[in-house]
Amino acid sequence: MKSREIHLTEYPKGEPGPQHFALAEADIPAPKDGEVLVRNRWLSVDPYMRGRMSGMRTYVDPFQLGAAMEGGAVGEVVESKDPALKPGDWVMSMNGWREAYVAPAKGLQKLDVSALPPQAYLGIAGLTGMTAYVGLKRMIGLKEGETLWMSAGAGAVGSAGIQFAKAMGAKVVATAGGAEKTTFCREIGADAVVDYKTTDNLAKAIREAAGGGVDAYFENVGGAHWTAALEVLKPKGRIAACGMIARYNDAGAQPLPDNLTHIVAKSLSIRGFIVIDHMDMLGEFITDLSGWMMAGKIKARETVREGIENMPGAFLGLFRGENLGKMLVKV
Amino acid sequence: MKSREIHLTEYPKGEPGPQHFALAEADIPAPKDGEVLVRNRWLSVDPYMRGRMSGMRTYVDPFQLGAAMEGGAVGEVVESKDPALKPGDWVMSMNGWREAYVAPAKGLQKLDVSALPPQAYLGIAGLTGMTAYVGLKRMIGLKEGETLWMSAGAGAVGSAGIQFAKAMGAKVVATAGGAEKTTFCREIGADAVVDYKTTDNLAKAIREAAGGGVDAYFENVGGAHWTAALEVLKPKGRIAACGMIARYNDAGAQPLPDNLTHIVAKSLSIRGFIVIDHMDMLGEFITDLSGWMMAGKIKARETVREGIENMPGAFLGLFRGENLGKMLVKV
Structure with a gap:
């Protein structure tokens, strides 16, 4: 069986472009004992992947040049040599x-698709949703009645976070860029939304939207x-920091005004994660998420591209803000 | 009885100078029932007082113009109308x-001067030492064998922090400016000291001094x-942030290079306090400090000026780094 796949051809400096990727074709062998052949159906693109393209070791290893890249994927078992999967x-x-791969069955997570569509496991019910959950619950410790500012509110983590924070009883001010995204943030429950692209004083706009300061960001x-x-x-x-998408591609970063004394004067707490x-919070997350879904509090919104050849474009689109909710590629 | 006192005459913008202070004389009345007359002997000057000179409410109220300023003081009871003090x-x-004041006895903390000199309660055994302790124990959670970078190591909080961290079993890299201060940091136990004034690459110098990265700052x-x-x-x-003395006087702050992505990529935790x-940690602090003192692990070092008229100069000297250890004025 043939499978098409995407290779990284060089480690980009600054913003990556289509020239850094190549479409290749691989022969997929028949599965051996304990292995399965899987046909992927949904592929994830995520901002953190930019870090793996730097060629430097960060918290995950860099992608290898000239080999298939890696990332979250959901697919169907086509052929199995392991009794655990059929x-x-x-x-x-x-x-x-x-598009396809052969791998040991025991390294794969079997999905329950009776309650959720399979691609939800790449988004709100997967690491994306879990990221929003961990940030709100453990890093921020968000409490009922508090006010949260969710940045990138129309993105994958942001749109999950808006809905989770509302389900936790918080007031949510979201930021997003452009009319379509701000409308989307309101649709999924944000109490107030600021379009940062049309605001010349972001702090003032947030204060007005929040009716004062915010408890968490x-x-x-x-x-x-x-x-x-x-x-x-x-x-x-409290600040939870799980990503800074505006910065992933900055080979030469812009200096920031030094207002760090607020950290001391206001006893702020900032936690990257x-x-x-x-x-260890997975069980708690699944329990809360199931409850919120059954109560009709959660909408999973996705932006879908089609075809393996459009993976690089989908990934690059993340940095141009082309997604509402989770960006996925259907293959 | 007459008492001389220092007034703030206007709220300074940027760096304060002698022109913002005035020496005044007040009549101190006789104490009434429940009150005592106290002759101060030691006065504290602290960087946080700059915040109270801004005229804006931060975490404490601003100083009032044309009235005696406030701050830590240790003195002797001269006359008492309350049985609790003699x-x-x-x-x-x-x-x-x-120099002197009349106040209700119940608002004053009686000191045990049998074990410690009275002025220690303004320094290593007072809020200064407690600040170092809270930062290391609660904000950072410093563990035995970890490496700490203590900034302003020759200052009041820094010199306490170096000694406490050593007593906790950590390795300490200190920074300070100039030969006298770096020598002092070594004398009180720092394992390595970097003179930031003669270093053109501070990060590189810290790495070399620490033999790699540091666990806490x-x-x-x-x-x-x-x-x-x-x-x-x-x-x-982990970062504990209790002060940023380089910044208290910046009316127009210098921009900082944006390297905040380290917060995410390294899962850093930053806590202002x-x-x-x-x-609530006071009891634990006193217990630990007493034990360390009895074991000979702690030296209290002070820089002493004399006379109430030299209070403004002592305070201003903090921002020019004129103190080794705690800056005090004897009156």
């Missing part, structure tokens, strides 16, 4: 950026958002 | 910046120190 079963793996953006957050946080304010360090 | 007793209060400085700290902290590194929010 053809037609849905599985999740990190064997993304390719969920950092997905960096740069001017960070600066404004230090301004508008109330005393004892990587979701995989907090998988 | 002449000759030593007391601590916030009635500093003046105690922030007393801000600016280029902060930037270097984000560089040299190891994954899961004000010591008065953590007074």
